[in-house]
Amino acid sequence: MLAAMLLLPAVFIRALAFTPAEATQGEAQKIFYIHAPSAWVAFLAFGVVGICSVLYLVLKEPRLDRLAASSAEVGVIFTTAVLVTGPIWGRAIWGAWWTWDARLTSTLFLWFIYFGYQVLRSAVHEPGQRARFSAVLGILGALLVPFIHISVNLFRTLHPKPVVLKPEGPTLPGGMLATLLFAFVAFTIIYAAMLWQRYSRATLDDARDAARAEADDRA
Amino acid sequence: MRAMRRVRRPTIVPDNRGYMIAGYIVAAALYGGYALWLWYRARKS
Numbered sequence: 001m002l003a004a005m006l007l008l009p010a011v012f013i014r015a016l017a018f019t020p021a022e023a024t025q026g027e028a029q030k031i032f033y034i035h036a037p038s039a040w041v042a043f044l045a046f047g048v049v050g051i052c053s054v055l056y057l058v059l060k061e062p063r064l065d066r067l068a069a070s071s072a073e074v075g076v077i078f079t080t081a082v083l084v085t086g087p088i089w090g091r092a093i094w095g096a097w098w099t100w101d102a103r104l105t106s107t108l109f110l111w112f113i114y115f116g117y118q119v120l121r122s123a124v125h126e127p128g129q130r131a132r133f134s135a136v137l138g139i140l141g142a143l144l145v146p147f148i149h150i151s152v153n154l155f156r157t158l159h160p161k162p163v164v165l166k167p168e169g170p171t172l173p174g175g176m177l178a179t180l181l182f183a184f185v186a187f188t189i190i191y192a193a194m195l196w197q198r199y200s201r202a203t204l205d206d207a208r209d210a211a212r213a214e215a216d217d218r219a
Numbered sequence: 220m221r222a223m224r225r226v227r228r229p230t231i232v233p234d235n236r237g238y239m240i241a242g243y244i245v246a247a248a249l250y251g252g253y254a255l256w257l258w259y260r261a262r263k264s
Binding site: 027194200205 | 232233234235236238239241242243245246247249250251253254257258260261264
């Protein structure tokens with residue numbers, strides 16, 4: 001976990017000190033190197049939630065529920081970063097902190113869904129019921145992810161279109177693209193480390209809860 | 220007749236370093252804070 005977290009300052013140093021500023025946007029454009037990788041990881045995290053939730057409903061395996069719950073929590077953190085860094089960049093370039101366009105609004109809804117997912121899990125105490133309810137919500141939330149990705153093509157939005165993940169290939173200059181790809185890899189590793197740490201804790205928590213329930217039954 | 224000359228205007232790069240710094244501070248606080256919280260919970264349990 002510590003080793004993975006060291007990648008965060010590495011990304012910052014590379015982006016701030018070794019990557020040129022964009023000619024028209026100025027240095028605020030460098031928020032891109034944390035904003036876009038955070039969005040990628042958020043989508044990845046909620047994709048993992050969706051897949052684990054579907055598998056849980058089929059297999060009823062508690063480890064899948066734990067993995068989905070852990071990934072959802074980490075995903076909320078990354079989505080929060082997207083929703084905070086985006087408006088800071090937007091204020092510098094658009095002159096507005098927020099606009100209710102399709103990309104921004106649907107990302108906010110995604111955050112609400114998975115924040116609600118956390119609330120739901122803390123409100124339902126019976127493990128089987130909690131896992132089933134949250135799996136359904138997790139799948140519904142994950143269905144929003146591809147829609148958010150294509151929303152800039154479906155609607156007229158202020159948010160720019162993708163510069164890397166598009167059919168004709170990336171259109172960034174080499175230095176900027178290298179920094180962005182490095183950030184994508186680093187953030188993915190950070191996500192994996194956070195997910196593992198959170199999953200390990202969930203496993204311990206579940207074992208403790210099961211032991212308590214058994215002790216209560218005996219008493 | 221005066222020759223037509225193309226004048227290359229300098230690009231005006233906006234001074235918005237403060238926004239960049241704010242974005243990076245917020246991201247560092249969020250990710251660093253969450254990582255610390257995970258580490259604290261792991262130690263506690």
